Amino acid sequence: MLDLPTLSSNGIILKPLTLTHASDLVEACQDGELWKINVTSVPEPNKVIDYINTADSMPDRQAFVVIDERTGKAIGSTSFHDILPLTKRLEIGYTWYAKSYWQTHVNTTCKLMLLTYIFENLKYQTVGWRTDIENHRSQKAIERLGAKKDGIIRGNRVRRDGVISDTVMYSVLKSEWPQVKVELTNKLNKSY
Template identity: 80%
Template sequence: MLERVTLSSNGITLEPLTLAHATDLIEACQDGALWQINETSVPEPDKVMDYINVADSMTDRQAFAVIDERTGKAIGSTSFHDILPTTKRLEIGYTWYAKSYWRTHVNTTCKLILLTYIFETLQYQTVGWRTDVDNHRSQQAIERLGAKKDGVIRGNRVRRDGVISDTVMYSMVYSEWAGIKPKLAAKVQSIF
């Protein structure tokens, strides 16, 4: 398991997810009725505490609350998961934000914070992402980060509506980071 850390930049703080964030996250997931989107991991408002408890119980996941420093409130969540210390690989996922924060600096800031920590502090070699084959908004966001599409794993997930679906896999490796970091930083500054 990775050390639990708090990271921040550009008005966003990522801190370890705890039950203290439940009230804010209940409000955040209702901003856009996000739990109704089949292709995401957003909890239903009455299941937020279970969501936090499950995240905390997973041995290969480190979940963060995404805090808007202007309001002091949690506006979503993101996680490291499928952490493989031997191969220095992990994935970023379980990411969601209140809908009013979509298409703002928040997602790019979070990814810049996390990728900087992963590549420069942890010195991991590979970061992965996965998303539902029908979640085109998420695929575009991952591609805007500079991640490369690795392929599609067919029939490996069940959506909340019970439909078996495919997963699109992406990755970024350490050798790409030096070229990607300044672009992400510039993108954050242009929309911040």
Template identity: 70%
Template sequence: MLNLPTLSSNGVTLEPLNLSHAKDLVAACKDGELWLITTTSVPEPDMVVNYINNAHTTHDRCAFAVIDEVTGRAIGSTSYHDILPLPKRLEIGYTWYAKSYWRTHVNTVCKLMMLTYAFETLEYLTVGWRTDDANYRSQQAIERLGVKKDGTIRGNRVCRDGVISGTTMYSLTATEWPNIKETLQEKLTSAH
């Protein structure tokens, strides 16, 4: 679907996800037992290889491994998905990081790289996000980016624990991007 490059900034590298990242991602999802969070897509440790293979066989998804440049290890994953070439819209999601990287600069850096590539290289017009209606931590992280909340689709998904939930949708347009880019760059500058 998309020919993914390797992107690098501020000590974080995004490289196309492949099976060589499996061992690191097993350790990353164990950091905080992330698979126990029923509102996320984090795989169980013994399902990481299937997770990677599934990312490759989903026709409208292009996945990255998130690499900590200090350790050289994969610490999570993120993807472009629901890629619609004609209206030039895609979403960023399937994003997760080892718990020890939560509330660090990593998410801001990843979003800045992915949004810059989507808007400035691919020339897409809209980037969206979705999260489980009950996943308040993810909603707060998305809202910290400064994007617009589009609304909630009620009762459209089943969580791992069988609970039926909704999806909260967000989006950012190419015309809004320059202001958001400036905000993200300021956040990174103030974090260092």
């Protein structure tokens, strides 16, 4: 397993997710009733503790809580998962934020911090993302980060409603990271 750091930038803090964040995350997932979106992994409010315990028990997942430094409250979560130390590849996923933080600097800030840590500290070679083929909002967000679409894996995920669906895969390579970093930094500079 990786040692998860505490990262901070632009008023956002990422640190390891623990049960102490449960009550804030109950509130965060109710902001927009996000658990009702069939193509996401947002927990139902009464299942946040199970969500945290599941994240903690998965051998190839390490979860962060996303905290708004201004309020000190948890506003969402994101994770490293499918961690492959031999090939130096991992994915960022299980990402969600309270709806009032959508279309703000939060996602770009989080991804810039995580990508910097992955490529510059861990020295990994590839970062991947995956999303449901019907989750167009997530696909656009991943593409705005500078990730390239790798393709579609057919019939490999089960949605919340039990429907089997396809997954869209994306990635950024270490060789692409310098340009991606410049573009993400410029986006953040424009938003302040």
